[in-house]
Amino acid sequence: MTAADWTTAVLLPLGALFALIGTIGLVRFPTLLGRMHAATKPDTVGLVLLLLGAAFQLPGVGAAAPLVLVVLFQFVTVPVLAQTLGRVAYSRGETSNDHLVLDELNEAIELAKKDAGNSGGEQDR
Amino acid sequence: MTEGVIPTTYEQSESTSAIDGNRPWYRRLVARVPTVLLLAAMWVTLWGDPSPGTILAGIMVGTLCYSVAKLPHFPVRLGFSPFYATKLAGKIGLDLLLSSTRVAFHVLWRPARVRGAIVAVPMRTNSDFLLAMVSGSMSLITGSLVIELNREQGVIYVHGFPAASEAEADRLRNQIAHTEELLVRAFGTRSDIAELEARTPAAAERTEEGTA
Amino acid sequence: MSLMYYVYVATFTMLGLGVLFTLYRLVRGPSVLDRVVCLNTLSVLLVSAIAVEASVRGDTAYFGLMVTIALLGFVGTITAARFAERRAHDRG
DSSP: OOHHHHHHHHHHHHHHHHHHHHHHHHHHOSSHHHHHHHHHHHHHHHHHHHHHHHHTTSSOHHHHHHHHHHHHHHHHHHHHHHHHHHHHHHHTTOSOGGGEEEEHHHHHHHHHHHHHHHTSSOOOO | OOTTTSOOOOSOOTHHHHHHHTSOHHHHHHHHHHHHHHHHHHHHHHHTOOOHHHHHHHHHHHHHHHHHHTOOOOOSOOOOOHHHHHHHHHHHHHHHHHHHHHHHHHHHSOGGGOOEEEEEEEOSOOOHHHHHHHHHHHHHSTTEEEEEEETTTTEEEEEESSOOSHHHHHHHHHHHHHHHHHHHHHHOOHHHHHHHHHHHHHHHHHHHHHHO | OHHHHHHHHHHHHHHHHHHHHHHHHHHHOSSHHHHHHHHHHHHHHHHHHHHHHHHHHTOOTTHHHHHHHHHHHHHHHHHHHHHHHHHHHHHO
């Protein structure tokens, strides 16, 4: 076995393990936000490790180029996804308060409501 | 329930076209070159061989996509410091790995007990691009997820995931402030960095008020 | 050679188990957003599996497919999430 083979032999199972743990989190976490954390992020690490491991088995740099592109897409799209989903989850009221130590966004919203009430006008979009 | 109170932050700002109006056509063309080059680079990567024909085709397809989709051009002014950029890349990579491992641990060990916290972090930079990069890198790192971004007040609301106490929430806040600082120092212009430094003590006071 | 064989078997087994767990959450729900997250996870797992397959055969024939799935997964998830938000607003 060559050095490239050894690298692949380490990176592939490690990446798959991260992906697997992410999906176990998807099953086990009790809250929606927790499940989002588990699903979107260890998956990213897992994907990067897997693609890196796979790249060592390919014939050349040109052949591995699409892998780089996929990692780049993943890095750009994961934050957008996480942010959109988090925002939607919060505005739908699907974040359970029992599992939050602190919720400063709710405090800010309450404050904004009070301000709107004091100034007399209904602040609508 | 909360509709109307949470300000929408996704709307495209009008400023891009307003700036464009005052510029001669060649300046507008130059501002669009980086995006077309980026699209061309993607095209070449997809084909996997950097021959002149592929590059030419990539530039043509990029220009076509650009004119059809009216993509926004790159933000006008950016600084770049290789030292801080390297430091930032290292920090993000390390954070990604460490916090992924942390979440993995919590997945296997009593997941029902894990708690999170939503903290408000005042941002010290006012540039659209830098704000987007901060919230983007926060959402990329495991254990933090930007839920809301208040553009007018420059506050981001971050959900930190394994956060069992107020102390851990404070640590999350510090970490976000640190990432922001590295980002501004790596990609901000001189005025952005000056703004960051000017606002640093004030931001600390505001945070303390917020938690009190 | 034989070690690589076990490496690939282990990797595919873990990815397959991951797909099973994701399908469980996809069916169970309870929220639409859970299902949206699951669909995205499935697309990521599929992309991983294609990459591993390419590594087994040392052949990049399916890479176009891989990039397409990575992009479509993203666009689909964002669309579904925005749709879920719109529907919640209409109801409320």
